[in-house]
Amino acid sequence: MGSLHNLEHSELLIGLESGDDAAVWKLSDEQAIVSTADFITPVVDDARTWGQIAAANSLSDIYAMGGKPLFALNLVAWNSDELPRELLVEVLSGGIDIATAAGISVVGGHTISDPEPKYGMSVTGIVNPNEILTNTGLLPSQELVLTKPLGIGVITTAIKRDAVGTETIAQAVASMIQLNDVAAQVALDSGATGATDVTGFGLLGHLGRMAKESSVDIMIDVDNVPLLEDSRELAEDGFVPGGTSRNLSWVADHLVAGSHSEVTKLLLADAQTSGGLVFGVDPGEAEAVCESLAKLGRFGAVIGHCTSGTGMITLK
Ligand code: CO
Numbered sequence: 001m002g003s004l005h006n007l008e009h010s011e012l013l014i015g016l017e018s019g020d021d022a023a024v025w026k027l028s029d030e031q032a033i034v035s036t037a038d039f040i041t042p043v044v045d046d047a048r049t050w051g052q053i054a055a056a057n058s059l060s061d062i063y064a065m066g067g068k069p070l071f072a073l074n075l076v077a078w079n080s081d082e083l084p085r086e087l088l089v090e091v092l093s094g095g096i097d098i099a100t101a102a103g104i105s106v107v108g109g110h111t112i113s114d115p116e117p118k119y120g121m122s123v124t125g126i127v128n129p130n131e132i133l134t135n136t137g138l139l140p141s142q143e144l145v146l147t148k149p150l151g152i153g154v155i156t157t158a159i160k161r162d163a164v165g166t167e168t169i170a171q172a173v174a175s176m177i178q179l180n181d182v183a184a185q186v187a188l189d190s191g192a193t194g195a196t197d198v199t200g201f202g203l204l205g206h207l208g209r210m211a212k213e214s215s216v217d218i219m220i221d222v223d224n225v226p227l228l229e230d231s232r233e234l235a236e237d238g239f240v241p242g243g244t245s246r247n248l249s250w251v252a253d254h255l256v257a258g259s260h261s262e263v264t265k266l267l268l269a270d271a272q273t274s275g276g277l278v279f280g281v282d283p284g285e286a287e288a289v290c291e292s293l294a295k296l297g298r299f300g301a302v303i304g305h306c307t308s309g310t311g312m313i314t315l316k
């Protein structure tokens, strides 16, 4: 077996080591390319909505690095024996909806035959090499801002089992198709250096990795962590995706949970699709950052803070 790493290039500013959201390749002192790919299985019944969610999810990794997307390629797996072509057109139209909202073009792509449909994008963007938001960039004493509520994994699991009402689905969809563009700009404007988007590893998994890479410990104010409506009730009823449970096991050795319940821990570890950004800002800035987000019609909550450390997370 060969190595999975092959990273000896001085232009490669961000590769595999730090578990970051996208690769960053330096072109000049002012410009670097950001490159990422992501695709997902269906999370909702409506084809166009799924396309929108998958596209927003794919674009998110560019924003999570502080970058601006330039263009995207579609990545499609489709079961053409069983699914009509019109449905695929709907999925791809959803992708175009979100690409248009992001101000970019979909310039190509590739489709393969697969019993289980999958859709996403490979996205190329650009970033100033001096303004990259990374997993290694959290600083001791910074406060943490989260820009979307948690609970997507729990709700999409309940959707698959037809156990959730239309209003709950609508708020989850609205959250998933919201681009992280504004959140990233506000993070950059506030001088943030450490950020990621909360996706498959859940808040605890992503923060655990960031804390380790940044040599900080993190204290989470559990009462301040926003949850989508109904997600706690659904988690209590057992609608917990496998990924969420695995996230919690992965982080267990680095988690001091006090008297918090298993359901609370699972919600904090819930695997998100197209989740928000979490980023660090200097103490005293966090409330103003949330106000800036609110003024721009976006969400933000101060969920905790960092101290110098070794990657431990404490729930308060
Ligand atoms: Co990411």
Ligand code: CO
Pocket (backbone or CB within 6 Å): 021, 037, 038, 061, 199
């Ligand atoms: Co990703």
